[in-house]
Amino acid sequence: MKKVVHAACPHDCPDACGVLITIEDGRATKIKGDPAHPVTRGFLCAKVSKYLDRVYSPDRVLYPMRRVAKKGSGHKDARDFERISWEEALEEIAARFKQIASEFGSEAILPYSYGGTLAALSSASMDRRFFHRLGASQLERSICSAAGEAGLRSVTGVKLGTEPEQFRESRYILAWGANIHGNNVHLWPFIEEARRAGAKLVVIDPYRTRTAKCADWYLPINPGTDAALALGMMHVIIAEGLHDADYVSKYTTGFEQLSEKVKSYPPERVAQWTGLSAADIRKLAIEYATVRPAVIRMNYGVQRSENGGMASRAIAMLPCITGSWKEVGGGLQLSLSGAWGLKKDALERADLMQQTLGRPARVVNMVELGKALNTLTDPPIQGLFVYNSNPAAVCPNHNEVIRGLRRDDLFTVVHEQFFTDTTDYADIVLPATTFFEQKDLQTAYGHYFLQVSNQAIEPLGECRSNVEVFRSLAQAMGFEEDCFRASVEELIDEALNSSNPWLHGIDRGRLETEGHVRLNFEGSGANARPPAPFLPFAQGGFQTPDRKAQLYNPALAAQGLDPVAEFVPPLESRHGGSSQTLPLELLARKADNFLNSTFSNLPSVQSMEEPGLLELHPKDAHPRGIRDGDAVRVFNGRGEMRLRARVNGAVQPGVVAAALNWAKLTPGGCNVNVLTSEKLTDMGNSATFYSVLVEVELSKPSLLNGKCKL
Numbered sequence: 001m002k003k004v005v006h007a008a009c010p011h012d013c014p015d016a017c018g019v020l021i022t023i024e025d026g027r028a029t030k031i032k033g034d035p036a037h038p039v040t041r042g043f044l045c046a047k048v049s050k051y052l053d054r055v056y057s058p059d060r061v062l063y064p065m066r067r068v069a070k071k072g073s074g075h076k077d078a079r080d081f082e083r084i085s086w087e088e089a090l091e092e093i094a095a096r097f098k099q100i101a102s103e104f105g106s107e108a109i110l111p112y113s114y115g116g117t118l119a120a121l122s123s124a125s126m127d128r129r130f131f132h133r134l135g136a137s138q139l140e141r142s143i144c145s146a147a148g149e150a151g152l153r154s155v156t157g158v159k160l161g162t163e164p165e166q167f168r169e170s171r172y173i174l175a176w177g178a179n180i181h182g183n184n185v186h187l188w189p190f191i192e193e194a195r196r197a198g199a200k201l202v203v204i205d206p207y208r209t210r211t212a213k214c215a216d217w218y219l220p221i222n223p224g225t226d227a228a229l230a231l232g233m234m235h236v237i238i239a240e241g242l243h244d245a246d247y248v249s250k251y252t253t254g255f256e257q258l259s260e261k262v263k264s265y266p267p268e269r270v271a272q273w274t275g276l277s278a279a280d281i282r283k284l285a286i287e288y289a290t291v292r293p294a295v296i297r298m299n300y301g302v303q304r305s306e307n308g309g310m311a312s313r314a315i316a317m318l319p320c321i322t323g324s325w326k327e328v329g330g331g332l333q334l335s336l337s338g339a340w341g342l343k344k345d346a347l348e349r350a351d352l353m354q355q356t357l358g359r360p361a362r363v364v365n366m367v368e369l370g371k372a373l374n375t376l377t378d379p380p381i382q383g384l385f386v387y388n389s390n391p392a393a394v395c396p397n398h399n400e401v402i403r404g405l406r407r408d409d410l411f412t413v414v415h416e417q418f419f420t421d422t423t424d425y426a427d428i429v430l431p432a433t434t435f436f437e438q439k440d441l442q443t444a445y446g447h448y449f450l451q452v453s454n455q456a457i458e459p460l461g462e463c464r465s466n467v468e469v470f471r472s473l474a475q476a477m478g479f480e481e482d483c484f485r486a487s488v489e490e491l492i493d494e495a496l497n498s499s500n501p502w503l504h505g506i507d508r509g510r511l512e513t514e515g516h517v518r519l520n521f522e523g524s525g526a527n528a529r530p531p532a533p534f535l536p537f538a539q540g541g542f543q544t545p546d547r548k549a550q551l552y553n554p555a556l557a558a559q560g561l562d563p564v565a566e567f568v569p570p571l572e573s574r575h576g577g578s579s580q581t582l583p584l585e586l587l588a589r590k591a592d593n594f595l596n597s598t599f600s601n602l603p604s605v606q607s608m609e610e611p612g613l614l615e616l617h618p619k620d621a622h623p624r625g626i627r628d629g630d631a632v633r634v635f636n637g638r639g640e641m642r643l644r645a646r647v648n649g650a651v652q653p654g655v656v657a658a659a660l661n662w663a664k665l666t667p668g669g670c671n672v673n674v675l676t677s678e679k680l681t682d683m684g685n686s687a688t689f690y691s692v693l694v695e696v697e698l699s700k701p702s703l704l705n706g707k708c709k710l
């Protein structure tokens with residue numbers, strides 16, 4: 001029998017595509033985009049188009065497994081484990097967690113999860129209930145976007161922005177630290193539509209991405225200098241009187257302080273930091289302010305540097321001073337995730353932690369996993385439960401993370417779909433379903449459509465969903481609260497039972513029938529209006545204390561930051577002053593065809609990438625005797641790796657780039673995060689993957705096949 005099921009892609013991607021899965025005799029035989037979805041419009045990215053290869057991969061984890069080989073050695077796949085039953089696995093985990101809790105206290109157990117799936121239930125529901133009830137340490141989940149969110153919110157008070165459909169109305173589009181073509185591909189057709197109508201696409205990125213290659217104007221900015229550029233643009237806009245005085249006076253506070261501040265950022269000075277010419281900076285500012293509507297797609301590339309919070313803040317001020325929020329096709333998009341307002345307290349039940357501990361549990365920042373595993377005391381981390389994440393690949397300061405994961409006294413459980421870099425250090429591996437095998441609720445951070453993702457096939461092998469794993473683990477621990485028995489449907493209903501007016505009229509039944517539903521921006525009942533473009537800040541409405549955009553934000557001063565904005569060069573950069581020890585800035589990037597480390601083990605997806613490359617400029621290659629194709633050693637005080645040189649036009653002199661991959665699949669055996677640091681950003685305690693200094697030298701080709709040196 002053949003049927004087609006509507007699902008939603010839950011991967012960590014702004015697009016949250018509507019998906020149609022064809023099933024024949026219980027087996028998925030086809031995946032395609034749902035043509036009815038107004039934003040993702042019937043196509044999928046290259047990697048998810050190959051999703052059947054992932055679901056039915058012979059490498060899936062299908063059964064609970066217990067380690068038999070020594071941690072970190074052996075085959076680094078299923079052969080290092082013995083198959084056990086779910087009952088044995090759950091009993092062993094419960095027994096170990098109870099023993100750790102009684103000996104060290106429950107905060108010696110740390111959950112570790114991030115973006116394996118962003119579906120509402122799979123990412124934060126039963127799991128949170130479980131760890132709150134257990135009294136485990138809390139994880140600060142800031143590895144990706146926290147600096148940018150803090151920067152944006154310091155201006156607007158909320159993560160809202162321009163909906164993607166409006167980009168077709170824009171006439172000037174700034175892709176700022178945003179690899180749209182690689183990481184947010186469903187925005188691209190709207191941009192193309194705008195360009196056919198005469199729009200100009202400007203890309204500001206230190207790496208010549210696919211998006212940059214397609215741009216009308218590409219500005220290869222020096223890494224970590226975006227705050228200077230935004231302040232320089234505002235210098236020109238204000239000096240030329242191109243700001244919207246009416247919007248500014250009605251809907252912003254602090255314009256006077258901003259005007260004063262930007263006087264010290266003339267284009268000539270900004271040029272020295274950014275590597276862009278003063279003439280280009282001036283031209284960019286004038287075009288941005290006068291070619292209307294102008295929209296900014298800022299993305300998280302901007303905020304993965306030491307002062308990325310401030311950079312995002314400065315950029316977020318631009319549409320506030322030009323009044324571009326008033327226009328359809330104007331404004332700015334970073335993340336739209338502030339719109340959903342699902343009932344988190346019901347889903348996550350943080351009150352259970354209070355009940356167990358009588359206080360909030362200790363917080364451990366996920367970026368500092370290496371430090372946490374190796375240095376925390378009182379209590380030390382003795383139990384680690386990893387799900388939705390692959391920290392042995394994605395965490396900065398990889399060598400320290402691995403040193404911690406190797407500890408014999410650390411009990412590590414990993415719930416996974418594949419034998420990743422992290423399962424190489426697991427005591428117990430539990431098999432996880434993919435989104436084909438479970439039902440969930442799906443929000444998005446790049447559009448405003450809510451979806452239900454239906455279950456298409458039965459779980460493979462003995463795979464269980466995140467919800468089911470924590471439900472059964474709660475039972476094994478003897479947690480008796482009713483909330484540990486909730487079904488998926490009940491959890492979806494609880495999530496939607498929110499006071500957010502934009503969810504008014506949207507319930508599970510409607511989502512199940514319609515597949516996707518746009519948030520209710522129009523109001524309901526007598527106040528309802530016909531669907532119209534959503535302009536979140538056309539008439540102010542910022543979610544700040546005074547409802548105005550905060551060009552001056554007093555709360556920042558309390559954190560030791562400039563309450564207006566300022567540019568401070570990253571310490572670990574060529575402009576960083578005394579701490580500068582090595583000459584090259586490394587962009588430890590994402591691969592266009594993987595999703596962080598996900599997909600990197602699938603042959604059909606691997607064939608679209610060329611892993612193991614270090615991209616560098618001829619001006620840096622030649623003095624070091626490096627030619628295209630040579631083996632090179634890339635190193636700094638934290639570690640080293642071997643890569644193959646690609647001397648091309650991707651980066652400017654002084655900048656090199658390498659992409660994220662599984663460590664065990666990277667030539668030389670360790671990945672780019674051996675070079676990155678645990679240093680946190682200025683705002684949001686986020687990661688600084690793009691503030692890294694390295695040196696590069698020729699290496700012996702044979703060492704490309706060597707082992708990671710710890």
Ligand SMILES: Nc1nc2c(c(=O)[nH]1)N[C@H]1C(S)=C(S)[C@@H](COP(=O)(O)OP(=O)(O)OC[C@H]3O[C@@H](n4cnc5c(=O)[nH]c(N)nc54)[C@H](O)[C@@H]3O)O[C@H]1N2
Pocket residue numbers: 012013014115144145176177178179180182183184204205206207209221222223224225226299300301302304305587589590591592593594595596597690
């Ligand atoms: N194909 C694919 N899609 C993805 C992902 C993936 O790994 N692969 N990852 C997903 C995830 S988790 C996220 S958070 C989003 C992220 O999507 P993006 O926010 O687009 O993230 P990045 O690729 O980190 O950075 C975007 C660009 O910023 C540039 N950049 C680096 N440093 C600077 C800087 O100092 N200034 C400026 N202006 N630009 C800089 C980088 O070169 C990069 O091209 O994408 C999601 N989508």
Ligand SMILES: Nc1nc2c(c(=O)[nH]1)N[C@H]1C(S)=C(S)[C@@H](COP(=O)(O)OP(=O)(O)OC[C@H]3O[C@@H](n4cnc5c(=O)[nH]c(N)nc54)[C@H](O)[C@@H]3O)O[C@H]1N2
Pocket residue numbers: 012113114115116117122143144145386387388389390391393394395415416417418420432433434466588589590595596597598660672673676689
């Ligand atoms: N050098 C460098 N490092 C980076 C970045 C970078 O640009 N450069 N990007 C950073 C960013 S932006 C992010 S968001 C993080 C991402 O960090 P992670 O969220 O850890 O990302 P992934 O590598 O995609 O690993 C997710 C894992 O979850 C598993 N998974 C998927 N679905 C499920 C499920 O339903 N249940 C369970 N239990 N597991 C599941 C997948 O198989 C996969 O192995 O990486 C960060 N690390």
Ligand code: SF4
Pocket residue numbers: 009010011013014015016017044045046048185186595
């Ligand atoms: S990864 Fe992103 S673009 Fe690809 S199918 Fe999923 S949501 Fe769509």
Ligand SMILES: [Mo]
Pocket residue numbers: 012115144145
């Ligand atoms: Mo991310």
